[in-house]
Amino acid sequence: MRDRDENEWLEHLRAEYRSAGSGRDATSRERLLERLAHESAPRRRANPFGWLARQPLSVQGAVACAALVLAAAGGIGALRRLDRDAMRGARVPAAPALAVHAGFPGTITFALRAPQVTTVALVGDFNSWDPRATPMRRQGQGDLWTAQVELSDGLHSYAYVIDGADWQPDPGAPLTAEAPFGRRSSIIVVGEQGSF
Amino acid sequence: MRALLVLAACALAASLGSASLAAGDTTADAARLKGRLEPDAAAHVLAIVDEARSAGLPTAPLVARALEGASQQARSAVIVAEVRALAASLGGARDALGTGSRETELVAGASAIQAGVPVDSLARLRASRPGESLTISLVVLCDLVARGVPQGTATGAILSAVRAGGTDRDLLRMREHVHAQIQHGQAPAGAAQKGLRELLERRPGAREQAGGSARRTP
Numbered sequence: 001m002r003d004r005d006e007n008e009w010l011e012h013l014r015a016e017y018r019s020a021g022s023g024r025d026a027t028s029r030e031r032l033l034e035r036l037a038h039e040s041a042p043r044r045r046a047n048p049f050g051w052l053a054r055q056p057l058s059v060q061g062a063v064a065c066a067a068l069v070l071a072a073a074g075g076i077g078a079l080r081r082l083d084r085d086a087m088r089g090a091r092v093p094a095a096p097a098l099a100v101h102a103g104f105p106g107t108i109t110f111a112l113r114a115p116q117v118t119t120v121a122l123v124g125d126f127n128s129w130d131p132r133a134t135p136m137r138r139q140g141q142g143d144l145w146t147a148q149v150e151l152s153d154g155l156h157s158y159a160y161v162i163d164g165a166d167w168q169p170d171p172g173a174p175l176t177a178e179a180p181f182g183r184r185s186s187i188i189v190v191g192e193q194g195s196f
Numbered sequence: 197m198r199a200l201l202v203l204a205a206c207a208l209a210a211s212l213g214s215a216s217l218a219a220g221d222t223t224a225d226a227a228r229l230k231g232r233l234e235p236d237a238a239a240h241v242l243a244i245v246d247e248a249r250s251a252g253l254p255t256a257p258l259v260a261r262a263l264e265g266a267s268q269q270a271r272s273a274v275i276v277a278e279v280r281a282l283a284a285s286l287g288g289a290r291d292a293l294g295t296g297s298r299e300t301e302l303v304a305g306a307s308a309i310q311a312g313v314p315v316d317s318l319a320r321l322r323a324s325r326p327g328e329s330l331t332i333s334l335v336v337l338c339d340l341v342a343r344g345v346p347q348g349t350a351t352g353a354i355l356s357a358v359r360a361g362g363t364d365r366d367l368l369r370m371r372e373h374v375h376a377q378i379q380h381g382q383a384p385a386g387a388a389q390k391g392l393r394e395l396l397e398r399r400p401g402a403r404e405q406a407g408g409s410a411r412r413t414p
Binding site: 123177189 | 228232256257260261263264265266267268270274275278281282299300303304307308310311313331332335336337338339341342343371
């Protein structure tokens with residue numbers, strides 16, 4: 001079963017992030033992101049209904065000053081991607097979408113696995129929702145995109161803008177209840193029992 | 197006497213400093229809004245922001261809401277209406293949660309109100325967890341509603357979990373389980389009820405403590 005391989009891979013990621021997080025060491029997290037960029041998720045067959053079987057996973061590290069949410073996307077994000085791919089006539093992404101944000105006081109690393117896209121930007125209340133303000137950086141030639149931002153303590157809303165037009169919430173984070181302008185966002189809380 | 201003069205000078209300096217900071221915030225907000233919104237819309241939003249500031253409500257979420265609308269290319273009228281609605285919800289959240297509430301609680305509470313959660317449910321949540329932060333409880337509540345859990349069911353689940361002594365970590369774990377169940381095809385309401393059952397089962401004695409509140413309409 002492909003999902004089993006995928007879950008094992010995600011479990012591996014979870015362990016790796018816990019390990020990196022427990023040290024509160026920015027360098028080790030950077031190294032980990034670099035490694036992840038070269039590491040592929042198990043291939044899955046291009047099944048147009050594959051997203052239905054996708055296992056979600058989100059993890060919070062049990063670290064005093066950090067928390068981690070790790071998730072494989074399904075639901076809205078995958079459905080929207082599926083719709084977009086169908087419009088483009090593209091294949092269903094071979095790897096699961098994956099979003100991670102590891103919270104440390106001050107600096108938050110956002111990471112999104114987004115295959116087959118050209119640009120990803122992070123937008124949120126911390127950068128005036130400006131898609132030009134925080135472009136995410138592709139790690140190597142892979143499909144992992146990351147950005148680091150300084151966040152003040154508090155509750156922040158954010159989203160990812162893919163290829164300049166497609167707004168997506170973080171597949172692993174809590175959603176905002178309202179979508180005042182038609183697109184839902186995600187929430188991160190910084191400074192309250194770490195971050196999540 | 198000299199000490200009194202020094203104290204008075206310090207108080208004056210502090211009040212001038214805070215007034216100057218507030219004025220700086222206002223100027224920065226105005227510049228950001230005028231740079232991204234139509235002039236009329238910017239003026240309306242600034243008026244709402246000023247009113248909120250006078251009422252002692254947080255203003256950063258209002259400015260952010262306007263900028264979010266601008267980024268999503270919403271019409272000016274929609275942006276102004278949404279900012280006004282958020283200001284009203286922030287006021288409602290403060291009334292329900294108390295004047296001593298943290299800003300994060302007010303923002304999350306306002307979001308819950310906008311999702312249809314009754315104001316008195318927020319007050320009950322506060323009463324269930326006095327003196328402790330409700331931010332994460334409210335964030336989880338909003339997330340459940342966003343994922344399709346009926347508002348009444350979601351509110352009941354969170355209230356039951358909190359009354360049973362569920363911690364923020366428990367609530368976050370419940371959120372993940374509900375999310376997973378929904379992705380596996382379970383109906384959101386059923387997923388929330390299952391998530392609550394699991395949370396209560398993990399907390400020995402909590403089920404009795406929660407009583408039948410999981411089944412009550414909040």
